[in-house]
Structures are given as C-alpha cells and as structure tokens.
Amino acid sequence: MMSRKELDLxxxxxxxxxxxxxxxxxxxxxxxxxxxxxxxxxIIARFDNIGGLKVRAPVKAAGVVVGRVSEVGFDNQTFxxxxxxxxxxxxxxxxxxxxxxxxxxxxxxxxxxxSAGGDTAELKDGDTLKITQSAVVLENLISQFLYSKAAEGxxxxxx
Amino acid sequence: MRKRITELLRDLxxxxxxxxxxxGFASRFFAVMLLQSGTSFRRFHLTIREIYFAGVLSLVIILxxxxxxxxxxxxxxxxxxxxxxxAEALGVLVALSLLRELGPVVAALLFASRxxxxxxxxxxxxxxxxxxxAMEMMAVDPIARVVAPRFWAGVLSMPLLAALFSAMGIxxxxxxxxxxxxxxxxxxxxxxxxxVDFHEDVLNGVIKSAVFGVAITWxxxxxxxxxxxxxxxxxxxxxxxxxxxxxxxxxxxxxxxxLMFRGV
Numbered sequence: 001m002m003s004r005k006e007l008d009l010x011x012x013x014x015x016x017x018x019x020x021x022x023x024x025x026x027x028x029x030x031x032x033x034x035x036x037x038x039x040x041x042x043i044i045a046r047f048d049n050i051g052g053l054k055v056r057a058p059v060k061a062a063g064v065v066v067g068r069v070s071e072v073g074f075d076n077q078t079f080x081x082x083x084x085x086x087x088x089x090x091x092x093x094x095x096x097x098x099x100x101x102x103x104x105x106x107x108x109x110x111x112x113x114x115s116a117g118g119d120t121a122e123l124k125d126g127d128t129l130k131i132t133q134s135a136v137v138l139e140n141l142i143s144q145f146l147y148s149k150a151a152e153g154x155x156x157x158x159x
Numbered sequence: 160m161r162k163r164i165t166e167l168l169r170d171l172x173x174x175x176x177x178x179x180x181x182x183g184f185a186s187r188f189f190a191v192m193l194l195q196s197g198t199s200f201r202r203f204h205l206t207i208r209e210i211y212f213a214g215v216l217s218l219v220i221i222l223x224x225x226x227x228x229x230x231x232x233x234x235x236x237x238x239x240x241x242x243x244x245x246a247e248a249l250g251v252l253v254a255l256s257l258l259r260e261l262g263p264v265v266a267a268l269l270f271a272s273r274x275x276x277x278x279x280x281x282x283x284x285x286x287x288x289x290x291x292x293a294m295e296m297m298a299v300d301p302i303a304r305v306v307a308p309r310f311w312a313g314v315l316s317m318p319l320l321a322a323l324f325s326a327m328g329i330x331x332x333x334x335x336x337x338x339x340x341x342x343x344x345x346x347x348x349x350x351x352x353x354x355v356d357f358h359e360d361v362l363n364g365v366i367k368s369a370v371f372g373v374a375i376t377w378x379x380x381x382x383x384x385x386x387x388x389x390x391x392x393x394x395x396x397x398x399x400x401x402x403x404x405x406x407x408x409x410x411x412x413x414x415x416x417x418l419m420f421r422g423v
Contacts, residue, residue, distance in 0.1 A: 002211075004204055007204075007207060007208055007211050008204075008207060010211055010215045011207045011210045011211050011214070011215060013215075014210070014211075014214050014215045014218060014316075014319065015210075015319065017323065018214075018318075018319025018320070018322055018323055019319070021319070021322040021323045021325070021326035021327075022318075022319075022322045022361075022365070024326050025258065025322060025325060025326055025329075025361050026357055026361055028348070028352075029254050029258070029329060029351055029352065029355050029361070030352070030355045030356060030357040030360065030361045031352035031353070031355070056356070058353070065353070
C-alpha cells in the first residue's frame with residue numbers, strides 16, 4: 001500500500017496534467033486569448049439580403065478579423081435584415097465605413113467585409129453603418145446572366 | 160395456451176415493476192449519497208485515494224487510446240478531405256470531432272470499463288465479505304465512508320480524462336497530418352483556431368464528460384452496493400455496470416448533442 005504522501009503526489013500530477021490539457025484546448029485549439037480580454041463595441045448594419053450569414057461569422061477589415069457577428073434580426077418596418085457586429089475595441093473605424101457581405105472562396109462561409117471611408121469622426125458603440133452591400137445570391141446572378149443572354153439572342157436574330 | 164399467455168403477461172408485469180422499483184431505489188440511493196458526501200470533502204484524503212484508483216490508473220489507457228484515435232482520424236480525414244482539395248481543414252475535422260464527440264464519449268466508455276467495473280467489484284466484494292456490515296456495526300456509515308468518495312472521485316476525474324483524451328488525439332492528428340503526410344502546419348493550427356469556439360466546443364465537451372462521470376460512477380456504486388453477496392452476484396453486477404453505463408453514456412450523448420448543437 002502506498003503512503004498518503006505518494007498518493008497525493010500522483011493525484012497532484014494527474015490533476016495538473018488534466019488542467020494542462022484543458023488549458024491547451026482553450027488556448028491553442030480554441031484560441032481563447034484572441035478576443036476574451038479586450039473590450040468590444042457594437043455596430044449595426046442593415047442589408048436587403050444577408051444570404052447565408054450566420055451569428056459568429058467573422059467581420060474582417062482588409063482581411064484581418066476585427067470582430068464577430070453577434071446578432072441577426074429582421075426589421076418589420078423596412079423589411080431589411082439588421083446585423084449587429086461586436087468589434088474589438090482595439091480597432092477604430094471612420095463614421096462612413098461601408099459593410100459588404102462576402103464569401104471566402106467559392107463555397108466557403110460568408111463574412112462581413114468592412115472598408116474604411118474618409119470621415120474624421122469614429123464609429124461609436126451602437127452606431128449604424130450607412131452604406132451596405134448585400135450578399136450575392138447565386139440564383140439572382142444566374143437569372144441575370146440568362147436574361148442578358150436571351151436579350152443578346154433576340155438582337156442577333158436575322159430580321 | 161391460456162396459461163402460457165397469463166404467465167407471459169405476469170412475467171412482463173414483474174419485469175416492469177422490478178425496473179421501476181430499481182429506478183426508485185437508484186434515485187433514493189443518489190439522494191442519500193449526495194446528503195452523505197460531506198465526509199468525502201471534510202476528509203479529502205479518502206477522495207484523493209479514489210482519484211488515484213479511478214483517474215491516475217486510467218491515464219495510460221486514456222492517453223494511448225487518445226493518441227491512436229487522433230492518428231486514425233488524421234489518416235482517414237486526410238484521405239477524404241484531399242479529394243475535395245481541402246486537406247488544410249484536417250485540423251478542424253480532428254479537433255471538432257474529438258472535442259464534441261469522441262473525446263467525451265470514448266473516454267467515458269474506457270472509464271466505464273476500466274474504473275466503473277473496478278468500483279463495482281470492490282464495493283460488491285466488500286459487501287460479500289461483510290465489511291460494509293462491519294462498518295455499520297461500528298457506527299460508520301458505509302455510504303459516507305465507501306460510496307460517496309468513490310462517486311466524487313469519478314465525477315472529478317472524468318472531465319480531466321476526457322480533456323487529456325482530446326488533447327492527445329489532437330496531438331496524434333498533428334503527428335499524422337503534419338509530420339507524416341505533410342499538411343501545412345500553419346493552416347492546420349490556424350483553421351482549427353478560427354473554427355473551434357471555446358464555449359461552443361470546449362466547454363460543451365467538458366459539460367458532457369462531467370455528466371458522463373456522474374452517470375458512470377452512479378451506476379457503478381449502485382450496482383456494487385446492490386450486488387447479491389455471492390461470487391456470481393458480484394461478477395454479474397460488474398458486467399451490468401459496464402453494459403448499463405455504456406448504454407447510458409451513448410443515450411445521454413445523443414440527448415446532449417441534440418440540445419447543444421441544434422441549428423449551429
């Protein structure tokens with residue numbers, strides 16, 4: 001039979017490496033350190049169509065992740081989608097920043113791209129973006145293409 | 160003929176009432192165990208001793224299985240992903256499947272067969288050799304002294320074991336994917352980090368494994384405490400522990416997955 005001291009040592013080692021594994025999962029795998037400590041502020045953007053945008057989708061500016069989509073809602077008055085984003089407090093944007101819904105790769109996830117404008121005033125918590133561009137819906141794109149093809153065909157028909 | 164049917168119905172009824180009786184007994188036992196667990200924290204060395212038997216001695220099987228499960232995930236995942244030209248997503252595949260499902264579930268199944276069966280056999284033998292009765296004679300409550308420390312040791316060990324299993328598995332996936340096959344190490348980790356969410360994936364996995372720990376050790380101590388005090392009774396109780404707790408783990412996993420990952 002082991003002495004109590006030896007037992008304590010082994011259990012201590014077990015708990016330590018168990019907690020170490022949890023820490024590894026939190027920091028190295030889930031990258032918890034990226035957003036947890038810094039303050040965030042919310043900005044709102046209205047879109048005619050958000051396509052497949054989901055909550056927790058990244059918000060990128062110049063390709064750098066600066067925040068996440070925190071809420072997606074629907075406005076009953078204007079029939080538009082309202083997207084709330086929480087932006088990392090370290091990043092500041094001018095008031096006339098515009099938001100676009102983009103797709104990473106051909107079939108990848110959708111994200112919001114911010115392009116900064118030239119205003120000297122900065123966006124504050126709760127501000128709404130004025131200029132937005134909706135998601136590209138593949139069906140609309142195809143039907144536009146087919147319409148223009150059909151129109152071309154009509155013009156080319158011998159009179 | 161009519162006699163056969165009556166017998167069959169009687170048998171069925173007896174089984175159902177027996178099952179309900181057992182469920183009631185299990186709940187009462189659980190409540191008593193929780194009420195009597197003061198001792199296992201006041202005299203924490205009792206629990207530490209059981210953590211040694213349930214947790215530390217399960218380390219080898221958990222670590223080795225985790226490593227191999229991760230390595231197999233790496234090989235199989237690469238084989239499928241490379242057809243769609245997205246071999247860099249291997250890190251995401253390995254990490255998510257381990258954190259959400261395989262880590263908690265496989266660690267729980269191993270824990271049930273490695274530690275759960277040992278708990279049942281030990282308590283069952285204590286009962287068969289009348290050690291529990293002797294304790295009661297000395298005014299020591301066997302539930303407080305024997306059962307509750309084993310229960311809490313299992314509940315505390317299980318999340319740590321599941322985390323170790325997942326961490327080992329991700330390391331195994333890294334070894335096969337990056338070191339052996341040659342997936343780019345940078346995108347392996349960065350895609351994993353951008354997809355895996357702490358609350359959504361890591362914390363839910365920990366919650367799952369804690370629930371599994373409660374279920375397995377509850378079943379194990381109950382079967383041991385309730386075992387008929389014979390050699391055959393103890394052996395049957397040990398088998399029942401492994402079978403019942405494995406089924407409970409899989410059923411609970413389905414329910415929790417349905418609650419946690421709906422529509423995300």
